[in-house]
Amino acid sequence: MPAPAIEMSRFLDTLAASSAIGPGREGGLSRLALSKADKEVRDMFAGLVKAQGMSLSIDGVGSMFARREGLRPDLPPVLIGSHLDTQANGGRFDGIIGVLGGLEVVRALDAAGITPLRAIEVVNWTNEEGARFSPPMVASGTFAGTYTTEWTLARRSDDGPTLGEALDSIGYRGNAPVGGRPIDAYFELHIEQGPILDSLGMQVGVVTHGYTSHGFLVSFTGETAHTGPWPMERRKNALVAGARLLVASDDIGWDFAETGGKGTAARLVAWPNKPGILSDWAEVVCDVRHDSPASAAVMAERVRRAIGESAARAGCEAKILDSWTWGGHIFDRGLVDGVRASAVRHGFRHMDIASQAGHDAYFMARVAPTAMIFTPCRGGITHNNRELCLPEDMAPGLDVLLDVVLQRANRPA
Amino acid sequence: MPAPAIEMSRFLDTLAASSAIGPGREGGLSRLALSKADKEVRDMFAGLVKAQGMSLSIDGVGSMFARREGLRPDLPPVLIGSHLDTQANGGRFDGIIGVLGGLEVVRALDAAGITPLRAIEVVNWTNEEGARFSPPMVASGTFAGTYTTEWTLARRSDDGPTLGEALDSIGYRGNAPVGGRPIDAYFELHIEQGPILDSLGMQVGVVTHGYTSHGFLVSFTGETAHTGPWPMERRKNALVAGARLLVASDDIGWDFAETGGKGTAARLVAWPNKPGILSDWAEVVCDVRHDSPASAAVMAERVRRAIGESAARAGCEAKILDSWTWGGHIFDRGLVDGVRASAVRHGFRHMDIASQAGHDAYFMARVAPTAMIFTPCRGGITHNNRELCLPEDMAPGLDVLLDVVLQRANRPA
Numbered sequence: 001m002p003a004p005a006i007e008m009s010r011f012l013d014t015l016a017a018s019s020a021i022g023p024g025r026e027g028g029l030s031r032l033a034l035s036k037a038d039k040e041v042r043d044m045f046a047g048l049v050k051a052q053g054m055s056l057s058i059d060g061v062g063s064m065f066a067r068r069e070g071l072r073p074d075l076p077p078v079l080i081g082s083h084l085d086t087q088a089n090g091g092r093f094d095g096i097i098g099v100l101g102g103l104e105v106v107r108a109l110d111a112a113g114i115t116p117l118r119a120i121e122v123v124n125w126t127n128e129e130g131a132r133f134s135p136p137m138v139a140s141g142t143f144a145g146t147y148t149t150e151w152t153l154a155r156r157s158d159d160g161p162t163l164g165e166a167l168d169s170i171g172y173r174g175n176a177p178v179g180g181r182p183i184d185a186y187f188e189l190h191i192e193q194g195p196i197l198d199s200l201g202m203q204v205g206v207v208t209h210g211y212t213s214h215g216f217l218v219s220f221t222g223e224t225a226h227t228g229p230w231p232m233e234r235r236k237n238a239l240v241a242g243a244r245l246l247v248a249s250d251d252i253g254w255d256f257a258e259t260g261g262k263g264t265a266a267r268l269v270a271w272p273n274k275p276g277i278l279s280d281w282a283e284v285v286c287d288v289r290h291d292s293p294a295s296a297a298v299m300a301e302r303v304r305r306a307i308g309e310s311a312a313r314a315g316c317e318a319k320i321l322d323s324w325t326w327g328g329h330i331f332d333r334g335l336v337d338g339v340r341a342s343a344v345r346h347g348f349r350h351m352d353i354a355s356q357a358g359h360d361a362y363f364m365a366r367v368a369p370t371a372m373i374f375t376p377c378r379g380g381i382t383h384n385n386r387e388l389c390l391p392e393d394m395a396p397g398l399d400v401l402l403d404v405v406l407q408r409a410n411r412p413a
Numbered sequence: 414m415p416a417p418a419i420e421m422s423r424f425l426d427t428l429a430a431s432s433a434i435g436p437g438r439e440g441g442l443s444r445l446a447l448s449k450a451d452k453e454v455r456d457m458f459a460g461l462v463k464a465q466g467m468s469l470s471i472d473g474v475g476s477m478f479a480r481r482e483g484l485r486p487d488l489p490p491v492l493i494g495s496h497l498d499t500q501a502n503g504g505r506f507d508g509i510i511g512v513l514g515g516l517e518v519v520r521a522l523d524a525a526g527i528t529p530l531r532a533i534e535v536v537n538w539t540n541e542e543g544a545r546f547s548p549p550m551v552a553s554g555t556f557a558g559t560y561t562t563e564w565t566l567a568r569r570s571d572d573g574p575t576l577g578e579a580l581d582s583i584g585y586r587g588n589a590p591v592g593g594r595p596i597d598a599y600f601e602l603h604i605e606q607g608p609i610l611d612s613l614g615m616q617v618g619v620v621t622h623g624y625t626s627h628g629f630l631v632s633f634t635g636e637t638a639h640t641g642p643w644p645m646e647r648r649k650n651a652l653v654a655g656a657r658l659l660v661a662s663d664d665i666g667w668d669f670a671e672t673g674g675k676g677t678a679a680r681l682v683a684w685p686n687k688p689g690i691l692s693d694w695a696e697v698v699c700d701v702r703h704d705s706p707a708s709a710a711v712m713a714e715r716v717r718r719a720i721g722e723s724a725a726r727a728g729c730e731a732k733i734l735d736s737w738t739w740g741g742h743i744f745d746r747g748l749v750d751g752v753r754a755s756a757v758r759h760g761f762r763h764m765d766i767a768s769q770a771g772h773d774a775y776f777m778a779r780v781a782p783t784a785m786i787f788t789p790c791r792g793g794i795t796h797n798n799r800e801l802c803l804p805e806d807m808a809p810g811l812d813v814l815l816d817v818v819l820q821r822a823n824r825p826a
Contacts (some may be wrong), residue, residue, distance in 0.1 A: 129689055130689050131687045229770055229795075237663070237678060260646060264640040265656060267683075274501065358494045384637045
């Protein structure tokens with residue numbers, strides 16, 4: 001029996017097929033969750049896994065689980081996954097190589113005629129990006145029990161439908177229960193989405209933990225009035241309150257930049273948001289991130305104060321509609337060590353690294369031992385049509401993924 | 414022959430009919446330019462003026478001119494007007510009483526059997542508010558030759574169609590030339606849209622001049638990237654640049670608030686404007702206004718510097734796509750004196766006042782002797798569904814309007 005091996009040409013062909021679906025700006029993808037393009041890539045994925053002899057189940061929030069049975073179907077499966085949706089100006093690799101990489105692992109096992117003890121499942125999580133329905137990672141969050149299925153289905157897009165309605169419209173609301181079943185381990189291969197590995201010439205990032213992130217969805221309410229005669233001291237312009245919070249978030253990021261902190265002004269919508277009239281409603285999404293949980297907590301407290309100050313400066317009322325926290329030392333030490341050991345065994349240039357972005361792995365870590373593997377991406381550019389990973393950037397990570405999955409799946413019961 | 418007189422019950426009945434078209438929030442209107450509701454009120458106005466025996470012509474940008482012929486059809490007409498469109502959260506009086514007040518003047522003359530020397534025309538200007546198509550006052554600006562018809566027809570709404578397409582869709586693109594004909598004088602009756610007359614118990618505002626306003630439409634371009642790992646010092650988040658300009662506009666307003674200056678953050682749109690991704694494009698509308706042209710110039714220069722600083726702070730490029738200036742001592746001294754004299758003659762409590770809002774009268778002043786008459790509005794509330802003028806707030810202004818129009822129309826040729 002040959003040793004199982006990643007076959008890059010096979011992987012790259014599949015990646016190329018994905019790259020043709022939902023074209024965005026030159027070289028990029030604009031494959032928003034549950035759009036026509038997302039349906040198309042889902043159909044493609046479904047076809048590929050069935051051709052591979054895998055069974056496919058769709059859960060109640062549209063996540064797709066392709067299962068390759070193990071010798072002991074009674075044991076919990078090893079899960080590999082990420083997402084096939086992209087940002088509006090997204091790349092061809094972010095998330096995608098994690099799903100198609102999982103498929104490639106299965107193909108490698110098939111080609112080698114190997115059936116491990118445990119089943120292997122490859123999952124495409126719905127709406128990881130949050131680019132159409134907010135918040136991001138909502139499907140893995142539901143799988144992990146952080147969100148209820150009903151709440152998730154009710155998330156509404158800017159373009160009209162709820163997540164549930166959009167699922168129905170593309171025929172991807174499945175009947176498999178959302179979560180609530182044991183998972184032996186979860187692995188996610190992902191591009192770094194930052195410049196560290198590339199700039200240091202590293203081939204594999206051993207993800208030890210996640211930056212601590214605190215995010216906020218805040219609404220401001222004021223009063224419409226004329227932009228001309230209405231005295232400054234009587235204005236309640238919600239757009240000003242929102243803008244002040246965005247600026248504060250950016251300022252906080254700069255204040256912590258020296259130690260790698262980030263503060264992000266991500267989104268502002270207002271109504272009526274037109275010339276001639278002051279807006280009486282605005283909604284802001286902002287977040288802060290830091291490798292140090294203590295620093296992140298300070299940053300988050302500064303955001304909370306900025307919310308109140310921004311509202312007060314504009315004569316408005318503020319309300320925190322939602323807030324979220326993720327990151328920290330959530331990954332399984334044994335699995336992380338296994339990733340590092342595999343990189344060593346292969347002789348790959350590797351380093352321990354923190355994830356600064358959010359990933360479905362963060363939620364999965366709440367219900368299963370979890371690890372992530374980072375590949376470099378050129379210049380760290382991502383969420384951009386110029387996102388680029390060459391074959392040599394992805395191959396080492398895929399080799400490590402195959403290693404750790406096989407090892408875990410064959411672990412004595 | 415009886416003296417012509419405003420008949421308030423007739424005027425109020427017509428105003429009530431208008432108030433039923435395009436209902437918005439409670440008590441208010443949401444009658445955006447060239448919407449279905451705007452078509453409905455236009456149709457109503459067309460029916461009323463025809464019933465009054467007036468001829469109606471529609472110009473190439475949809476402005477409606479209802480003409481009551483004079484004894485000397487060869488003389489340029491006296492024009493009365495304002496607008497029937499409203500803001501998204503608009504009131505029942507702003508603009509509307511200027512058009513329906515013009516109609517009431519004609520009805521009063523008809524009832525008295527009086528035909529002045531000059532024709533009287535009542536105009537409903539298209540898209541005064543700028544709430545659907547930017548900039549505001551675009552039709553009077555085109556009539557006055559500041560904008561070309563082609564440019565105006567190409568203005569695009571947030572909801573899709575251009576102004577020209579929207580005109581076609583409601584059947585209001587007329588074939589009368591836009592402007593280019595002599596106007597003897599232009600009068601506009603309007604609510605103050607500020608608290609001054611009401612707080613001082615004044616019945617009539619004699620509008621001597623307009624606040625000097627400087628407005629800016631600015632775009633910022635940056636680069637999309639991930640909100641997490643991308644270092645602060647490499648970010649080019651156009652949303653941050655836009656937010657900084659909005660905050661600066663508000664700050665400038667506060668710095669000049671003591672002398673009645675205003676700085677307004679009016680509008681911010683960005684792309685993709687979603688959680689998880691930095692925006693690479695933002696567009697801002699902001700303006701500054703001051704009674705003193707010199708102060709307004711200083712404020713405008715501060716905005717210009719803030720545009721550059723906001724872009725620089727966010728690593729973005731700024732571009733001023735459009736800028737505009739209006740106001741100043743543009744009204745005709747003789748006509749303004751006539752308004753004041755009429756108020757004195759009637760014994761109305763009146764005061765000289767500056768207009769702080771923009772009005773179609775500003776553009777008309779570029780091509781014809783022009784004057785404005787202000788009525789009080791309760792609490793100065795406007796661009797808000799709680800905008801309110803009681804009959805006793807409007808009656809004095811209507812009496813003055815009838816006076817000055819009749820006097821001007823009968824002026825010896």
